[in-house]
Amino acid sequence: MGLNNEEVRKIVSWVEDQGLSSEQAGKDFDISQRRIQHLAKKCRETGEIPKLKKRARKP
Secondary structure (H helix, E strand, C coil), rough: CCCCHHHHHHHHHHHHCCCCCCHHHHHHCCHHHHHHHHHHHHHHCCCCCCCCCCCCCCC
């Protein structure tokens, strides 16, 4: 299953504010460490929590 905006907010908060490693956050949410790093980088660059786009097609 994919991420939702609430989970993205939690992930970024844990990694940026509380200092949780991207590796541990990835294990907790069952997504890749690289995806965690990407979300955190977007937050640092824009100063906002990244918003996920809706799927363009049905799964």
